Amino acid sequence: MHPAIVIEALEKTFQGNRRVLDIASLTVMPGEMVAIIGASGSGKSTLLRHLSGLARADRGGTNRIVVNGRCVQQRGHIARDVRQIRAGIGFVFQQFNLVGRLPVLTNVLAGALSRLPLWRTLPGWFPECEQERAHQALKRVGIEELSQQRASTLSGGQQQRAAIARALVQGAQVILADEPIASLDPESSRRVMQTLADLNRQDGITVLVSLHQVDVAMQFCRRIVALRHGRVVFDGAPSELTTGVLSEVYGSELPSPELEPAVTEAPLPAYARA
Amino acid sequence: MLLRATSPDKPLSYMPSLARLLSWLAVAAVFAWSWHGADIRPLELAKYSGNIVTLAHDFFPPDFNEWRSYVSGMLLTVQIAVWGTGLAIVCAVPLGLLCAGNIAPWWITQPTRRLMDVCRSINELVFAMLFVVAVGLGPFAGVLALWVHTTGILAKLFAEAVEAIDASPVEGIRATGARHIEEIVYGVIPQVMPLWASFSLYRFESNVRSASVIGLVGAGGIGQILWEIIRAFEFQQTCAIMIIIVVGVSLIDAMSQQIRRAFI
Structure with missing residues (x-):
């Protein structure tokens, strides 16, 4: 079985020689649900953006990123056919990144753009089967009745589920979720995470989700990768994630109390205990 | 939305009074310089006011025949x-x-x-x-x-x-x-x-x-x-x-x- 995601020698330096990513090797197998944790600025978002070719690694070097068996970027050059590769990668953003003035249905149908000809997509003539697919996707995430509303009128949780429905219409085998619940209330967070977990378990979609809340990561994911200053400092099962590891991951930023509840005596939120 | 409002917490900066005086003088100088070129004759406006009233009078009543x-x-x-x-x-x-x-x-x-x-x-x-x-x-x-x-x-x-x-x-x-x-x-x-x-x-x-x-x-x-x-x-x-x-x-x-x- 081919891995779903292969990362080799990924290095990314921002202006001012600030090394934000330095990952020697990371592999995710199909059907895995992996959480990426780490403090703010540890490189979680940057890593996910590299995986769908929205960001480019440093030129030179031997870096290589392969998703779904296809090379997204190599030695700091984005693949020419990156748009076709992206079609197989659903991306869920912290701020949802829906087009607020368009109806939810159109936002979800955008997932079909890559496989339709321009004469259909430019005037917005989506074939019947794609419309049906979009409705099915909206039903799957539980917001079918909102399909004709403008996306901007939805709550944060509903928008995020619409964004997941867009990934479903893409037919994505991999979903990358960049802090999908960071802007949501606890109940919406639980529903969004549950939706991602269901897609992972029932459809076998590989999910890579960056999270700020360690407890959520431990509840929903069987594998956790922790980043610190762009390096992988932990990669293993939630049970191996000890207080010692966490204090290494979060370093001096640990004091913020909501970051350390899982393995300490602090009680888990209700949804995490369920 | 094309205009950017001054941020409310930043106090408006007032120019020093000498610089302000100079900039007002500069504005006045521009108007004085343009006076002759633009052929400004305020006295004649008063002198010919009768003509203007007559001309305005000729406009009324409007003729809507066509x-x-x-x-x-x-x-x-x-x-x-x-x-x-x-x-x-x-x-x-x-x-x-x-x-x-x-x-x-x-x-x-x-x-x-x-x-x-x-x-x-x-x-x-x-x-x-x-x-x-x-x-x-x-x-x-x-x-x-x-x-x-x-x-x-x-x-x-x-x-x-x-x-x-x-x-x-x-x-x-x-x-x-x-x-x-x-x-x-x-x-x-x-x-x-x-x-x-x-x-x-x-x-x-x-x-x-x-x-x-x-x-x-x-x-x-x-x-x-x-x-x-x-x-x-x-x-x-x-x-x-x-x-x-x-x-x-x-x-x-x-x-x-x-x-x-x-x-x-």
């Missing part, structure tokens, strides 16, 4: 504005996108912007005179003049709207594997649509006003009738035409206000 021809001239003017603005909108959409720094690379935006500067900086009246020479007297020359000038204005306004968009929805569309042009159609255009519609309607209103002027150089419409009648010193008819222009322009303004509301 109102049918005035109204059809006004309609013709609106028709010129409709086509001039319509063609300009069609051209300004692609040209505006090509002028936007977040859509096209600099080697496309820079030449396109300069071309639009040229279209914009030459008054429609000048274009109308040139097109009258090229395509002959009549409304078509007026349409062409409005088209070129309005394209230059709308392309700039459209590009500014595009440069002010939120990039994240566009990235959302990009992440699905959509093509560049689909990113624009699905991510950019929905965001700028209310502004674009508003700019277009505003330009339509001002083009109705401009179209009534470019008739002066023979480009058709109410302006042409107006010019002929003023030259014949028929002031009562002139007054009637001016009333019709005011009413027509006000109606168009009111209508486009209504349409604009539907787009927001």
Whole structure:
């Protein structure tokens, strides 16, 4: 079985020689649900953006990123056919990144753009089967009745589920979720995470989700990768994630109390205990 | 949204009093320097006030005997504005996108912007005179003049709207594997649509006003009738035409206000 995601020698330096990513090797197998944790600025978002070719690694070097068996970027050059590769990668953003003035249905149908000809997509003539697919996707995430509303009128949780429905219409085998619940209330967070977990378990979609809340990561994911200053400092099962590891991951930023509840005596939120 | 408000927590900086005094003196100097060139003669305004009152008197009562021809001239003017603005909108959409720094690379935006500067900086009246020479007297020359000038204005306004968009929805569309042009159609255009519609309607209103002027150089419409009648010193008819222009322009303004509301 081919891995779903292969990362080799990924290095990314921002202006001012600030090394934000330095990952020697990371592999995710199909059907895995992996959480990426780490403090703010540890490189979680940057890593996910590299995986769908929205960001480019440093030129030179031997870096290589392969998703779904296809090379997204190599030695700091984005693949020419990156748009076709992206079609197989659903991306869920912290701020949802829906087009607020368009109806939810159109936002979800955008997932079909890559496989339709321009004469259909430019005037917005989506074939019947794609419309049906979009409705099915909206039903799957539980917001079918909102399909004709403008996306901007939805709550944060509903928008995020619409964004997941867009990934479903893409037919994505991999979903990358960049802090999908960071802007949501606890109940919406639980529903969004549950939706991602269901897609992972029932459809076998590989999910890579960056999270700020360690407890959520431990509840929903069987594998956790922790980043610190762009390096992988932990990669293993939630049970191996000890207080010692966490204090290494979060370093001096640990004091913020909501970051350390899982393995300490602090009680888990209700949804995490369920 | 094109204007940036001063942030409330930052106190307004007052210039030192000497610098302020000097800048006021500079403003006064500019006006003094222009006095002679602009042939300012306030005393004569008072001296000839009698003439002006007589002239104003000649305008009343307005003579509406030929109102049918005035109204059809006004309609013709609106028709010129409709086509001039319509063609300009069609051209300004692609040209505006090509002028936007977040859509096209600099080697496309820079030449396109300069071309639009040229279209914009030459008054429609000048274009109308040139097109009258090229395509002959009549409304078509007026349409062409409005088209070129309005394209230059709308392309700039459209590009500014595009440069002010939120990039994240566009990235959302990009992440699905959509093509560049689909990113624009699905991510950019929905965001700028209310502004674009508003700019277009505003330009339509001002083009109705401009179209009534470019008739002066023979480009058709109410302006042409107006010019002929003023030259014949028929002031009562002139007054009637001016009333019709005011009413027509006000109606168009009111209508486009209504349409604009539907787009927001």
